[in-house]
Amino acid sequence: MKKVLIGLATIIIGLAVLIVTNTFTYPFKEHPLAPLMDSNIPRIAELQEQFREPDGFSWGYFINSKGARIRYGWISPTNAARAVAVVAPGRAAPIEKYFELIRYLQSRGFEVWSMDWRGQGGSERYLDNPQKGHSVGFEHDVADLNQFLTTVINQRGKPIFAVAGSMGAHIMLRYMHDYPDFFDFAVLVSPAFDIDTGNWPHSMARLISKLGTSLGFSEHYIRGGDWKPDAKRLRGARISTSDPDRYSVTYTYLRERPELRVGDFTYGWLNIMFDSVAILREPEYLTAILTPLLIVSAVDDRVVVPAAQLRACEILPNCEFVPVQGARHDLYMEVAQYRSKLYEALEKFVSTRLASIR
Secondary structure, three states: OHHHHHHHHHHHHHHHHHHHHOOOOOOOOOOOOOOOOHHHOOOHHHOOHHHOOOOOOEEEEEEOOOOOEEEEEEEOOOOOOOEEEEEEOOOOOOHHHHHHHHHHHHHOOEEEEEEOOOOOOOOOOOOOOOOOEOOOOHHHHHHHHHHHHHHHOOOOOOOEEEEEEOHHHHHHHHHHHHOOOOOOEEEEEOOOOOEOOOOOOHHHHHHHHHHHHHHHHOOOEOOOOOOOOOHHHHHHHOOOOOOOOHHHHHHHHHHHOHHHOOOOEEHHHHHHHHHHHHHHHOHHHHHOOOOOEEEEEEOOOOOEOHHHHHHHHHHOOOEEEEEEOOOOOOHHHOOHHHHHHHHHHHHHHHHHHHHHHO
């Protein structure tokens, strides 16, 4: 009984400390060329062309089964499409963040589609405070994705594949488990098989999220708060990339488009994430995912856990693993020496898989 009380007291103290400090800390090296002053960050109109909305990009909305408005976008190649590519955003990231990736895929002859998950981007939010990064369960995102794929995208008999990153890759894996016959193959970039809890022990972070949720804090921030254009957000962006230009692209869009902003996550979101991580740890679950997969892993990731990606790939029945030494979480937005390795691996895998289909 004494041990139980001590354990409970430790959890409560940890929760109190987390509420007071309101932060996890992540070690990373700051890039000497990356500005921390908002005034040094370009406006959307001043961004390099590859980061701006491509000519011919279209937007649309659909109403999901819960009555929420979900935003999506798409673009077709100049000539007949070789295949359909579906880009799945990571947590808190709007479609706008992926314009460079979308341009790349279009230039390779693919029709490209993307959907903002509910609770972020241009999709309807869960709470009265639209900035809170919240979730009521990833099964709802799986349902929204299925509705998007089956009722909005007209596949027209073409091969279809996914390019998904971080949380988007996590949800995509859940989708491919539940709907094994839809995608021909998928590229998962820095997939969130587990999350890096910084200076907090993983088990403690999970217990805190579960306790906070059970005590009624589900819709409260577990750390941080609303997104604001300041040095804190600029520093946070540099956890994910070492590129002195690309790290501020999302910041630029969020600064000028407040409706796209998502702040930090809630106790409820973190609790749901940990529960879903536990699902993806189960060998029986992973072995049921038969879709051919390429996992591209950023070895210097401080957002998710690279070792968990390798472990999962070793269990998944049809998985290739490409580690990128020195790269941070946002491989799409990394410096050329890392980003080029992502695109080389993607190009080779996609070409091989398409050749096997024809």
